Amino acid sequence: MAKPMTKTQLVAALAEEMGTDKKAASSALDAITGLITKEVSAGGAVTLPGVGKIYCRERPERMVRNPATGEQIKKDADKVVKMTIAKALKDSVNG
Structure with missing residues (x-):
């Protein structure tokens, strides 16, 4: 299994893909992360087209050991x- 991409690597790849500098790419990534966090913590859901849907689910009280x-x-x-x-995304990974 490959190592996960770090934030630094992600910012560098995003900057290259966007054709901009790393500072702008980092700001864009931080803004997206902040929006997702705010929406999901408020009980909403966020759909990232082609990636998936992030949402919050409530778990009931339960007995654990x-x-x-x-x-x-x-x-x-x-x-x-x-x-x-x-x-x-599933199809691109499996296909």
């Missing part, structure tokens, strides 16, 4: 961020 002691503990309800991958 402490693996060290085997003790059953009640875990409060919480929220988790999920991502559904777009069919176009």
Whole structure:
């Protein structure tokens, strides 16, 4: 499995793709990340065309087990961020 692309590598690739400098590409990436964070934390969803949909899902209160002691503990309800991958991306990876 290949190593994940770092933010520095992503900014450099984005700058090259956009035909601009790294500072502008970094600002664009930070703006997109901020918008996604704000929208999902408010309970909304963001669709990135060709990539997927990022959304927040609520998990109900449930019983979990402490693996060290085997003790059953009640875990409060919480929220988790999920991502559904777009069919176009799946097809390009598998095709």
